[in-house]
Amino acid sequence: MYKNEKLDEMQIQxxxxxxxxxxxxxxxxLFIDIxxxxxxxxWLAYPLNVLIIITICMVYYLIGTIKSGSYLGVNYKNENSKYVxxxxxxxxxxxxxxxxLTVFFKDNNPLFSNIGTTLIVITISILVFLVIVALGNISRHKNDNGEN
Incomplete structure (x- = not known):
């Protein structure tokens, strides 16, 4: 049996x-899509429809594990809040x-519009990661106080 030192048995369940x-x-x-x-x-072209379905399921998984308090281990300390x-x-x-950059410099120079779009995509990815970490900290804090 796989033993994870960070999660207790209830979190693993x-x-x-x-x-x-x-x-x-x-x-x-996926079967409904087929x-x-x-x-x-x-409703979407072939590779994009599978990607959207998988992404929806992974978001559901992340939200569910964070909400249930089983994303971070029991030994996790909330020391990263100022970095978040x-x-x-x-x-x-x-x-x-x-x-x-995307809105105001789109017509003048196509180089700036690509940089702006790239900044937006990278920033949204970073924000999603930070929100997951912050919600994990909040969930861990609630579970430590005995509030489920």
Missing amino acids: RRNKIGNNCFMAMFYL GLREIGIS IGGIFVSVFLLISGIV
Whole structure:
């Protein structure tokens, strides 16, 4: 049996239950997509539809594990909160500058529009990661206080 030093048994049970639900949802969503495609209904092109279904299931998995308190281990300390807040401020600044570059310099120079779009995509990815870490810290704090 796999022993994870960071998670207790209840957290592992919750994580596995959420993972099984996520896998079954992905399985049925892919089969529904295949069935719709066979009867002539195509909502997205081939690789993109599978990517969207997998992404939806992974977001469900992340939200479920964070909400249930089984994303971070029991020995995790909340020492990174000032780095998370700093990262959020930097990411918001990068997002604003990416939007400004994309909106105002799009017509003048195509190089700036590509940089702005790249900044927006990278910043949104960083913000998603930071939100996951912050929600994990909040969930861990609630579980430490005995509030589930």
